[in-house]
Amino acid sequence: MERIDRFLAHIYGLVARSSVVSEEAAAVSRIAFGSFILLFALPYGSSFAYLPEGLFFPPGYSIAAFHKTFPPEWFFLSLEVIALLAICALTLGLKSRWAAFLFSLCYLVIKSFTYSAGKIDHPIMLIVAVCCLGLTNWGCQWAILPDRRWRNTGIGPALLAICLCFGMLTAGYPKFRVWLDFDLSTSGVLSWFLAAYHNEGRSILLSPYVQHLTPLMTEVMDYTAVCFELSALVLLLAGPRYWRAWLTIACVFHLTNVMILDVNFKVHMLVYLPFLISPLMGKRNLSATSLRWLMAPVAMLAAYQLYRRFTLSTEEMMIGVNPFELPFYSVYVTITGWLLMVGIGLAAVLLTGKDVRARASSQLQNPSS
Amino acid sequence: MTMSFTAKPDDDFFQRLGVYPYLKSALVLALILVVPFFVSYKSEAGEPYPAVLLPGGASLMDTDEHTFAYTAIKLFGIDSSSGREQRLDVAKTIAPLPTTHLIALARTSFRLDTLPVYGWRRFSYGTSRYALGREQRREVWDWLGHNLKKQGCLADSVIIAQSLVVIDTESQIKSSENLLKEVRLGKN
Numbered sequence: 389m390e391r392i393d394r395f396l397a398h399i400y401g402l403v404a405r406s407s408v409v410s411e412e413a414a415a416v417s418r419i420a421f422g423s424f425i426l427l428f429a430l431p432y433g434s435s436f437a438y439l440p441e442g443l444f445f446p447p448g449y450s451i452a453a454f455h456k457t458f459p460p461e462w463f464f465l466s467l468e469v470i471a472l473l474a475i476c477a478l479t480l481g482l483k484s485r486w487a488a489f490l491f492s493l494c495y496l497v498i499k500s501f502t503y504s505a506g507k508i509d510h511p512i513m514l515i516v517a518v519c520c521l522g523l524t525n526w527g528c529q530w531a532i533l534p535d536r537r538w539r540n541t542g543i544g545p546a547l548l549a550i551c552l553c554f555g556m557l558t559a560g561y562p563k564f565r566v567w568l569d570f571d572l573s574t575s576g577v578l579s580w581f582l583a584a585y586h587n588e589g590r591s592i593l594l595s596p597y598v599q600h601l602t603p604l605m606t607e608v609m610d611y612t613a614v615c616f617e618l619s620a621l622v623l624l625l626a627g628p629r630y631w632r633a634w635l636t637i638a639c640v641f642h643l644t645n646v647m648i649l650d651v652n653f654k655v656h657m658l659v660y661l662p663f664l665i666s667p668l669m670g671k672r673n674l675s676a677t678s679l680r681w682l683m684a685p686v687a688m689l690a691a692y693q694l695y696r697r698f699t700l701s702t703e704e705m706m707i708g709v710n711p712f713e714l715p716f717y718s719v720y721v722t723i724t725g726w727l728l729m730v731g732i733g734l735a736a737v738l739l740t741g742k743d744v745r746a747r748a749s750s751q752l753q754n755p756s757s
Numbered sequence: 758m759t760m761s762f763t764a765k766p767d768d769d770f771f772q773r774l775g776v777y778p779y780l781k782s783a784l785v786l787a788l789i790l791v792v793p794f795f796v797s798y799k800s801e802a803g804e805p806y807p808a809v810l811l812p813g814g815a816s817l818m819d820t821d822e823h824t825f826a827y828t829a830i831k832l833f834g835i836d837s838s839s840g841r842e843q844r845l846d847v848a849k850t851i852a853p854l855p856t857t858h859l860i861a862l863a864r865t866s867f868r869l870d871t872l873p874v875y876g877w878r879r880f881s882y883g884t885s886r887y888a889l890g891r892e893q894r895r896e897v898w899d900w901l902g903h904n905l906k907k908q909g910c911l912a913d914s915v916i917i918a919q920s921l922v923v924i925d926t927e928s929q930i931k932s933s934e935n936l937l938k939e940v941r942l943g944k945n
Contacts, residue, residue, distance in 0.1 A: 389777055396779035397771075404767065435853035440896035442868050442889045443854075448802025448876020449793070456881070496807050503806050505854055506861025510812050540770035547786075554790045555811040562813030569817075578926075579818035582825040586924055586931075599929060603820050706903075708853035 399625070404542040406624050406631040407549035411541070413666040414526035415481075419682065421518060421658050422479025425491075426689050429514060429655060430712040431471055431498040432697075435705040437461040439505065446504035451497060458501055461705075467494040468697060476690045478518075480683060481531025488522035513555060514655040520548035521662060530679050545662065549631070552659060553621040560617025567610040575606040577613065581649060590650040592719065598648055616641055629740040632667070635660045636733025643726035652722040657729050664729070664736040802875035824932065825924045830863045832917060834910030843910060850904050850915075863917045866940055867897060898944045913944035 409417070436458045446452035471494035477487035492515050503509070523544030527535035567576035581598050584590040601609075616637060623634040638660060645651045696711035704711075771778035793808030804810060818825055832845040847856050854862070865872055871888040879885060889897065902912030917940040923933045 389780065393777040393780045396783050400779055400782075438853065440893065440900045442893040442897040443862075443900075445865075445868060445872065446878065447804055447806050448800070448874075448878055449796060449805035450877075451806075453877040454881060500806055505858055506865070507855075507858045508804050508806055509857075510810065512807060512809060513811075515807070516809060540767040542767045543770060550786065551790070551809050554794075555809050558794050558809070559811035559813050562815035566815035566817050573819060573821035574817050575820050576815065576817050578820060579816040579825070580814060582818065582924065582926070583816070583827050586825070586922070587827045587829060599926060606820070706853055708848070708855065 400546065402625045402627075403546045403549060406626075406628045407545040407663060408542065408628065408666060409521075409524060409545040409662045410666045410669055411525045411529055412669040413662050414521060414524045414541075415529040415531070416665060416669065417521060417658070417662040418481070418484055418526040419479055419530065419679075420661055421521070422475050422686070424655075424658055425475050425514075426472075426479065426686065426693065427714060429511070430468070430475070430693060431495045431502075432464075432468060432710050432712050433498040433502045434461050434464040434468065434700075435708060435710075436502050436505070437464055438702070438706055443505050445506060446500070447508065450504065451500040452504045455501075458504070464498060464501075465697070467498050469694070470494050471498070472690060472693060472697075476686055478527075479686050481527050481679065482533045483535060484527025484531060485522050485535045487527075488518050492519050492522075511653075511655045513552060513659045516551045516555075517548055517659045520544045520551065523547070530675070532679065532683075548659070549624055549663070553624055556617045556620040560614055563610075563614050564618060567614055572603040572607050575603070575610060577609040578606050584649050584651075592647060592650045593723075594644075594647045595649075613641075628667075629737060632664060632733065632736045632740055635663055636730060636737055639726055639729040639733050643723065643730060646719065646722050646726060650719060652719065654722050654725060657725050660729060660733070664732045667736050667739040668732070800875070801873070805876075820926070823926050825926050826921055827924075828937065829920050829922045829934070830859055830917065831920070832859075832863075832915060834905050834908060834916070835914045837906075837909055837911050842916065843908070845905070845908055845910065845915075849908055850901070852904060863919065866917065866942055867901060867915070869894065869897065869942060902944070915942050916940070917942070 437460050439458055441457040444457045446455075471491050474487045474491035474494065478484050478491060495515050521544055523538070524541045525535065525537050528537050563576060578598070581595070585595055620634055623630040638656070642653050642656060645653070693712055700709065700711045771782070774781055790809055793805045794810060796802060797804040797808065797810055832847060832850050833842045834845050835841070836843045847859050851858060851862060862868070868889065871886055874882050874885055874887045898913065901915060905915060906912045918936060919938045920934050920936045922931060924930070925932045
């Protein structure tokens with residue numbers, strides 16, 4: 389037992405070393421999370437209140453499985469408003485830790501009910517990231533009402549990294565069993581592409597070129613996808629530079645997926661962001677006064693989202709209008725976002741090591757810091 | 758052989774966990790992460806929520822045959838003026854649900870089939886199979902009928918057609934479409 393515990397301590401040390409997120413990077417990530425969610429990912433479920441009880445069929449193991457039907461509209465509306473206010477508080481740094489957990493709770497309850505009509509979507513890493521980063525000091529800098537500083541700030545990013553690796557493993561393992569068949573006459577990538585292209589009508593930038601790929605190329609794409617998804621944990625344990633390299637490859641992977649399949653997974657930009665911007669940030673003093681410029685846009689956006697929500701008619705709910713889906717969102721916004729992430733990732737890989745050396749030398753010169 | 762260990766960060770957190778803190782933490786984490794994965798993989802209860810699971814989607818196609826086949830689901834209603842079958846808009850028919858719910862709805866005939874019940878729901882229902890009651894069926898038809906009428910169709914009839922569509926992968930043209938299954942649902 390002692391030996392196993394020591395071995396696990398060693399593993400934790402490796403994970404914590406690779407997944408380090410500085411307080412400054414966490415603060416910037418917090419603002420990025422809040423702004424992104426306010427713009428693109430506010431949870432909405434009120435229209436489900438108008439569905440008949442007969443369509444309520446939650447997964448076998450879900451919070452909603454204890455309930456017999458979809459909750460009434462006031463229940464969803466209350467959670468939506470609390471979630472919106474919590475995300476404003478998170479963005480501006482008003483007791484961010486509490487705001488993060490309150491938002492996560494509202495989000496999970498709303499989503500548990502909206503995934504009770506037969507289909508579960510998979511933006512789960514968004515909420516895993518909010519919960520894990522809530523365990524860091526992301527609300528201690530650039531915050532109007534800062535959190536109490538915690539000492540054990542390595543746990544949150546380490547947990548997030550482990551969850552991300554595990555999530556990738558759950559995606560890669562089924563593919564590993566089927567796609568890795570060393571048979572040029574079969575293709576997994578092509579089966580995804582053609583189903584999306586013909587059945588769902590998803591045609592996007594690079595779609596017309598995929599059909600011209602040779603069997604060898606599609607087979608290599610199959611193996612690349614499997615290797616990429618299964619290698620996350622290995623590279624996390626290998627060290628910070630390898631971990632950041634994997635995250636950068638992940639950005640390229642998602643960018644390719646958007647351009648070929650129109651599968652965007654845009655919430656993963658946020659999940660990768662704190663790990664990648666950490667070596668770029670350095671030590672800065674991010675005071676609350678420099679955050680004042682953000683208050684007006686956040687307040688305006690929140691007011692606009694509340695206005696959209698409260699002026700939504702029953703008829704609009706019945707036809708499936710999501711008041712929180714802002715009109716300017718397009719696939720090109722996602723592509724731009726992923727391109728930006730690739731750039732940040734490359735810079736992070738190049739700078740990894742330099743930030744560690746700089747901190748080590750500054751500590752040698754000033755041991756008390 | 759000796760094993761070298763790196764310095765452990767967050768020591769005071771782990772010290773508070775008593776003996777074998779890393780082992781305890783690893784077991785809790787494994788419970789949270791691995792159990793839902795096994796449930797989704799091995800149990801008929803399907804994917805739990807919330808759980809840290811990302812979509813696998815391990816489908817495979819045969820590229821040698823130069824064709825690609827997929828199952829297409831189409832919905833038809835009965836035009837209220839001509840009495841003829843009319844292709845329905847999926848988004849309008851199942852609103853406010855997103856169109857991604859079509860497969861699940863078609864598989865269960867808009868939940869009008871008797872369905873197996875799994876997991877915690879089995880305890881709350883006290884049964885392993887579940888059929889909608891008269892009132893619930895009426896509510897489903899009210900919802901469906903409302904959406905059918907808005908498309909100029911009769912409110913009491915809908916057809917779910919599943920067909921196998923074959924695409925020629927070189928020309929990217931549909932080479933055949935064969936009806937696999939047709940379910941005609943009527944209110945009465």
